[in-house]
Amino acid sequence: MLSELQTACLRSIPSVESILQHEMAKEERFSRLPRWVLVEGIRQVLDLKRKWILSPQTNRQELEEWQISASLILDEVDRYLQKIRQAELGRVINATGIILHTNLGRAVLASEAVEKMTLAARCFTNLEFDLITGTRGKRGEAATRLLCHLSGAQDALVVNNNAAAVLLVLNTLAEGRQVIVSRGELVEIGGSFRVPEIMKKGGVRLVEVGTTNKTRLDDYRQAITSESAAILKVHPSNFQIVGFSEEANLPELVHLGQEHGLVVIYDLGSGMLADLAPYGLGREPLVSRIVQQGVDIITFSGDKLLGGPQAGIILCRPKYGRLLRQNPLARAVRADKMTLAALEGTLRLYSEPDVFDRIPTLRMITASRQHLEERGRQIMEALTLSSGWSSDTISLEIVEDEAQVGGGSFPQQTIPSLSLAISSTRGEVNQLEERFRLHQPPILGRINQGRFLLSLRTIQDEDIAEIIRAAKEILGQWERSKE
Known part of the structure; x- marks a missing residue:
């Protein structure tokens, strides 16, 4: 009352x-x-x-x-x-040190991909029209050709994300039957989605084998029955089992699948087309090498290490491609024209000798220390000349730091990096972080050891002028507010 x-x-x-x-x-x-x-x-x-x-x-x-x-x-x-x-979707400046930041939209697209996507958005396109014959064409045919050329696969499909790719594959090839998976690979991916849940939605029956840390070939072999349809291997993208562990290798699983007439599916997660081993990052499998090992179907994301738009990519043998395209679910999860355009624009760059400079994700991962130092000096010199704040109360320095690839790629591996560290003799670094975060556009860094850090690896060259302008404004206001 x-x-x-x-x-x-x-x-x-x-x-x-x-x-x-x-x-x-x-x-x-x-x-x-x-x-x-x-x-x-x-x-x-x-x-x-x-x-x-x-x-x-x-x-x-x-x-x-x-x-x-x-x-x-x-x-x-x-x-x-x-x-x-x-709260509307808008630009932010990523100075967090995480290259594929899931909360910030993962991969930044190359300018060529943006141009193709913009053209597809503004104009009518030959999305499903064959210009040679004047009849209906196949959606994503150019992307299919490019993916097959770059990976060595015989066929390829593009859907809207990797979870959809796995769902479509399982539902098409194993609905109502058993799929064998190692217990150590029943992972949870972003947004609390778990592999067993995706398998359930796909209409398949999960058969767990082995233990969390050890799954041998015999574990798979002993689980095979007349109800078995496939073996699913899941790359543990966002975690790693170390120490007392063992797993069946891929060629063994491929041979076992061929021996018993089972489809061998490999959910790669990140999907790396360019070899990053020369840059100290060698634990992610290269897509072309997985194809060479005879796996029937491979799935991975377009917006992680590939550096393209959000998409789920399926590489497979032609007989499986035909079945996947015939499934009504394929229409529900298909990629739109802008995704396909951006993906084509990204894939074409992999045939260029300067691909590591042209695709932002690869450029950030491979940026040299010298380039980071030059960025840092450019910002430092511009801010040092500013008269809006005092070096007695605010300190700027370039410090050693580490960056991460992110997006579930290369867990437990970091990249040596540099950051611009901002600190105040008056403390209250949380307020500094907040002012940068609430700036327009927001500038997102992180706090470490009482300093606000802006990673020089994850910012873009076009961000530098905005960072300088924002820092002058924020540090000047900070100085006046403390008088």
């Missing part, structure tokens, strides 16, 4: 119409908005007020001191709408 005080507070809330008629609502920040947007904003704020009044956590003293007016409501509406605008 409501108290008299709660009832009085509820009655004091102005109506939506009276707020709309208030003089403050005529200000430019409100008048430029469509009426329905302003009305919805007012309703949302008023609803929050009512919930606060009725909440058991709101005490009597707070209710007695509570004040409400149309102007106060409009100020809150303005802040509410600003938060909504900030």
Whole structure:
């Protein structure tokens, strides 16, 4: 039952119409908005007020001191709408030191991929039209040819992500039957999705073999029955088992599959087309080498080590490709024209000698120490010349650091790197981080040992001018706020 005080507070809330008629609502920040947007904003704020009044956590003293007016409501509406605008998808500057940052959208596309994607978005395309014959064509045919050329596979399909690729493969080739998987490979991927759950949705029956740390070839062999359809191997992208461990090697599994008529499927996860071993990163399998080992079907992501758009890539033998394309699920998970255009633009770069410079993901991974030092000096020199803040209170230095590939690739491996470290003699480094994060565009770094670090490996060359401008503004404001 409501108290008299709660009832009085509820009655004091102005109506939506009276707020709309208030003089403050005529200000430019409100008048430029469509009426329905302003009305919805007012309703949302008023609803929050009512919930606060009725909440058991709101005490009597707070209710007695509570004040409400149309102007106060409009100020809150303005802040509410600003938060909504900030939540829209927009540019951020990645200075975290994580190259394939899942929360920041993973791979940054090459300019050639962006151009092809933009063209596909702005224009009609020959997505499913054969210009030679003048008849209906096959979606993604160019991407298929490029993938086969770069990997040595006989056929290829593109769907909207790797989980969809695995789902389509399992549902097509093993629905209602058993799929054998090592217990040590029943992993959880991003967003809390787990391999066993994807297998269940695919309509297959999971058969676990071996133990978490050891699965031998005989474990697979002993699990094979007349109900077995496939052997699934899952690359443990975002973790690693070390120490007392053992697993059946791929050629053994391929031979076992051929011996018993089972499809051997390898979920590679990241999917590396360019060899990164010369750069100290050699634990991820190269796609072409997996194809050479005779695996029937390989799946991997387009927006990880490949450096392209979000996509699920399936490499397979032609007989499996035909079955996959005939599955009605293939239409539900197919890639759109912009994804295919961006993927084609990315794949074409792999035939260029300067591919490591052209694809941003590969460029960040392989950037030399000298290049990072040059970036750091450029920023340092520009900020040192700034007169808006004092070196007595704010310290800038280039420090040794480590970067990560991210996106589940190369777990436990780091890349030697450099970062710009910003620190204040007054402390409060959390406030510094917040100011950079709330800047437009947001600049995301990390805090380490009382310093705010901006990784020089994950920022782009086009970010440098913005970082300099933002740092001058933020550090100047920081200095004045502490006077």
